[in-house]
Amino acid sequence: MTSDSLLKARQAIGTALTRALPEHPHLNWHQGLSSEAGLDSVQIMNLVMEVEDELDLSVPVDLLAEVNTLEELAERLAALIEEQA
Amino acid sequence: MSLFDKFQPLAAARATLGDVSPAPIATPIEAVLSATRGRIGGKEVLLAGTNNYLGLTYDPSVLRAAAEALAELGSGTTGSRMANGSYDSHRGLENELAKAFGWSSAMVFSTGYQANLGSLSALAGKGDYLLLDSDSHASIYDGARLSQAETIRFRHNDPENLDRRLERLGADAARALIVVEGLYSMLGDQPPLEEFVKVKERHGAWLLVDEAHSFGVFGERGLGLTEASGLLDRVDFVVGTFSKSLAGIGGFCVSPHPELELMRLACRPYIFTASPSPATIAGTRAALRRLVEGQDLRAQLHRNFNRLYAGVRELGYRMGSEQPGPVAAIILPDRASALHHWRSLLEAGVYANLMIPPATPAGLNLLRISLSAAHSDEDVDLIVGALAEINVPA
Numbered sequence: 403m404t405s406d407s408l409l410k411a412r413q414a415i416g417t418a419l420t421r422a423l424p425e426h427p428h429l430n431w432h433q434g435l436s437s438e439a440g441l442d443s444v445q446i447m448n449l450v451m452e453v454e455d456e457l458d459l460s461v462p463v464d465l466l467a468e469v470n471t472l473e474e475l476a477e478r479l480a481a482l483i484e485e486q487a
Numbered sequence: 488m489s490l491f492d493k494f495q496p497l498a499a500a501r502a503t504l505g506d507v508s509p510a511p512i513a514t515p516i517e518a519v520l521s522a523t524r525g526r527i528g529g530k531e532v533l534l535a536g537t538n539n540y541l542g543l544t545y546d547p548s549v550l551r552a553a554a555e556a557l558a559e560l561g562s563g564t565t566g567s568r569m570a571n572g573s574y575d576s577h578r579g580l581e582n583e584l585a586k587a588f589g590w591s592s593a594m595v596f597s598t599g600y601q602a603n604l605g606s607l608s609a610l611a612g613k614g615d616y617l618l619l620d621s622d623s624h625a626s627i628y629d630g631a632r633l634s635q636a637e638t639i640r641f642r643h644n645d646p647e648n649l650d651r652r653l654e655r656l657g658a659d660a661a662r663a664l665i666v667v668e669g670l671y672s673m674l675g676d677q678p679p680l681e682e683f684v685k686v687k688e689r690h691g692a693w694l695l696v697d698e699a700h701s702f703g704v705f706g707e708r709g710l711g712l713t714e715a716s717g718l719l720d721r722v723d724f725v726v727g728t729f730s731k732s733l734a735g736i737g738g739f740c741v742s743p744h745p746e747l748e749l750m751r752l753a754c755r756p757y758i759f760t761a762s763p764s765p766a767t768i769a770g771t772r773a774a775l776r777r778l779v780e781g782q783d784l785r786a787q788l789h790r791n792f793n794r795l796y797a798g799v800r801e802l803g804y805r806m807g808s809e810q811p812g813p814v815a816a817i818i819l820p821d822r823a824s825a826l827h828h829w830r831s832l833l834e835a836g837v838y839a840n841l842m843i844p845p846a847t848p849a850g851l852n853l854l855r856i857s858l859s860a861a862h863s864d865e866d867v868d869l870i871v872g873a874l875a876e877i878n879v880p881a
Contacts, residue, residue: 451642460639463631
C-alpha cells in the first residue's frame, strides 16, 4: 500500500467526519468506533457514505464488518483505491 | 464473559424507556375487538399503529375462506413447498398474483421477511451486485447478507447517487440488482420511482421494488407504487407481503421474467421452511380479490390519511414525509419527547407506535401513526385531537 493512497483515504475520512459526525469532533483514529466512541451502525454507515462521495468510490457493505477504527477504515480504503487504480 | 453480554447495550437502551406499564416497545395488546379497536392496559383504544391498511382483518369473505380451508385442509401443511407442502391453493394464489400484475410468474413465501431474504439471496449470487437504498428494511439488508453478492448502499431516495455507483461498475452493472421500497415504513416517504427506473435502464441493471407498505394502497388496482406510477412494464421484480393490506401472513415475489420459476430450486428461505397454512392461503386469496377491486377502500384510506396529514401539519409538527400516505411519522426532538407523546396518545385512547434508534433512520425519534380504510373521519379527528391536547409541538 502506498503512502499516497493512505494519505488520500485519511483526508477523505477527515472531510467526511466533519459532514457526517459534526457532533463528534475529537474522534481518536485508533479508538473502537462502536465499542469506545459509542457510534451506532447508522452513524458509521453514514460516515462511509460521505467517504464514498469524497473518493468517488463504492465501498462494499461487507468491508464495514471488518473495520473497528478510523485507521483500519483508512487502510481498507487505501487498498480499494489501489485496486481500482 | 457470557454469550449474553452483547445484549447489554440493548438492555440499557430499553431501560431508558422506564419500567412502566403498558410498555411502549412490544406493547401487550390484550384483545383485538375490530380492525380499529383493541384493548391495551385494560382500556379500549383506537388502533392507529397497525399495518391493516385496508382494514381486511375482519372482512367476512376473508374470514369465511380461511375458516373453510381450516376445516377442509387442516391446520398446517407440515412441510416445505419442495416436499409435501405444495397444495393446489398455493399455486392458485401464485397464479392469481401473477395475473393481477399481468406477469408470468409469482412465488409465495411463508413470511414477508422471507420473501426479501429469499428473493435477494437467490437472485444476486457470487459475482453479482446488490445496490440497496440506505434506508432499506432489515429484511433487505439480511437478504444481502445471505446472498454472496457484493452489496453497495446508495443514498436514500437519490437516483443520482445510485447512478454514480452503477457508473463505477461499468459493464458489471448488467449483473446488478437495485432494491428500493414503494413506501418506507419508518418515515412514510416514497421513492422517485420513475427516476430510479431511468437509471436502471441507462445501465442495463435490474430493479426490484419492495411494495410491502404500498401494495393495496396505491394504484387503480392496488398493486402499489409501480402501478400508480405507470411502470409495471419497466421493473423486473415486485416483492410484497400478506401481513399488511392483505391482513394475513406471508409474502410474494412476482416478475415478468418466466425464469423466476427457476428460483424455486435455489431459494433457501423458500425451500427450507414449511409452506403457509391452508387457512392463511385461502384468507389471502380472498383478501387479494377484495384488494384488486378495492377502489372504495383505497378512496377511504386516502381520505383518512389526507385528513390526518392536514391536521398534524396544522399543529406544527415536523413529519417524515411531505407526501401524505398511510404512515404518518411525527419527528420529535428526543426520546423523552417521543415517549411522552406516545404515552399521552395512549392515555387519550389512541395506540400508535413509538419508533426509536437503532430501528429508525438518522437516529430519529418518531411517533408513527398508521391509518386504515376502516378508520372513520371521527377516528382521524380523535387522533388529531389527542395530539392537540399534548400541547408541546416539536
